[in-house]
Amino acid sequence: MSADAVVTHFLFASALVLAIGHGAGWVAQRLKQPYIVGQLTAGIALGPSLLGSTAPEAYKLLFPQEIGIALTGLAQFALVVFLFAVGYELDLTILGDRARTAVTVALAAFVVPMVVGSGCALLFREQLRALDMPVLTTGMVLFAGVALSITAVPVLTAIVRENGLADTVPGVLAVSAAGLLDVIGWTVLAGTMLDGESGGHALGWQWRALVAAGFAVVMLVAARPVLRRLLWRTRTEPSLRLALLIGFACASASVTQFLGLHAICGALLAGIVCPRQDDGTLDPDLLRPLHVVSSLLVPYFFVFSGQSVTLNNMNATGWITLLVVTVLAVTTKVGSGVVAARMGGLDRDDARTVGVLLSARGLTELIALNAGLQAGLVSKPLYTVLVFMALATTLLTQPLLLLVRRLADHEPTRAPDRAGTVTPLQDHVADAPLPPQPSDGAPPTPVADAG
Secondary structure (H helix, E strand, O other), X not given: OOHHHHHHHHHHHHHHHHHHHHHXXXXXXXXXXXXXXXHHHHHHHOOOOOHHHHOHHHHHHHOOHXXXXXXXXXXXXXXXXXXXXXXXXXXXXXHHHHXXXXXXXHHHHHHHHHHHHHHHHHXXXXXXXXXXXXXXXXXXHHHHHHHHHOOOHHHHHHHHHHOOOOOOHHHHHHHHHHHHHHHHHHHHHHHHHHOOOXXXXXXXXHHHHHHHHHHHHHHHHHHHHHHHHHHHOOOOOHHHHHHHHHHHHHHHHHHHHHOOOOHHHHHHHHHHHOOOOOOOOOOHHHHXXXXXXXXXXXXXXXHHHHOOOOHHHOOHHHHHHHHHHHHHHHHHHHHHHHHHHHHOOOOHHHHHHHHHHHOOOOHHHHHHHHXXXXXXXXXXXXXXXXXXXXXXXXXXXXXXXXHHHHHHHHOOOOOHHHHHOOHHHHOOOOOOOOOOOOOOOOOOOOHHHOO
8 A cells, every 4th residue: 555545544534533433422422421432332333343344345445454553653642641631630639638538438449349350360260261361470360450440530520520419528539539549550550561561671570660660750759840940930832831741741651661561651640740830720721732632532542442342252251251340340349439438427328429430430441451451461352341341330320320319319318417427528528629620532621611
């Protein structure tokens, strides 16, 4: 294929990806579902499982192998920008006086699914061989636990706002706990990457871990004051500052990619160390363009994810595994979240709401799954199972919230002394509004309309 033909195919494929991806997201929102549900469905539909099987010639024409590298590059760039924005928005000071309860909920909602997922990988390792999984390594076992432990902060925040929970105890607590879960989950995921395929690295995983730790320390200690001095105090133009910071995120992502930790870790770290304004608030001149760029390009990632979904090769073991994994993913998250929230002083209905919200996974789960697939920690059939688990748990969040509300309507009204146990939390809700975050893949919500 000539260079002109490759460019022509790439541009037409891009038009298709952007139109269908955002169109499907719009339809999902009309159906009261997160934007990600439509975009993920569109990505799978444009992949080999549906379009490739129903119209193989059209699939080869639209997505020839020659444009695969370009689409993959754009997908990775979209992830870097998205995770840079996620890291920049990550603000654990929102915990305030809710810190103890949020930490308890976060640890429970991570540890319980982690133990269950890793334990099931060991217990059913023979059955996993039917899904093309090789002999399990430590990294594979840990990754199975991480796959059940992920909570998607952006899609959770969107669900909280859409259900009018942004200024309530369970809404703020769920978002706070999910922020902590992000930190724990990405840290453990980075550790599993070191045990994945080295990709021809001359350094062993011990040396790569040491270099990665040194890189993280330098970033956390030195990067923020240097960036503030170079880009804020010199009053750099917002557009130039945005370009330089995205370049900084790409450079950081390239370092972690080289070390075998995947680009996502470097992009997230770059966002975490990016300076805020002097009063500690997010810089709107930086945040809004980041949301625009990431939301525009994220459909490329969903198409990239859909290329690895092998629905046609799913056997009976795969479908049974999907059912079991989905049930475990929901019950472990909801159950651990409810118990931990009750221990933190919330009443039964609020605790149920927190547990259900923490079960939402979304784009964050897909990013982790893609990282695991590229690192050789999960086979394509099992990857397909986990992708559909992510879609199912995201779809189930809204119906489960409605069920919680119905249960609350049919149960006796709270006793005054029972409600008093959550008063300390309620007193501080107004002082800690939710930070503006986009839905997974959705267009950014204007700050003025976020509430």
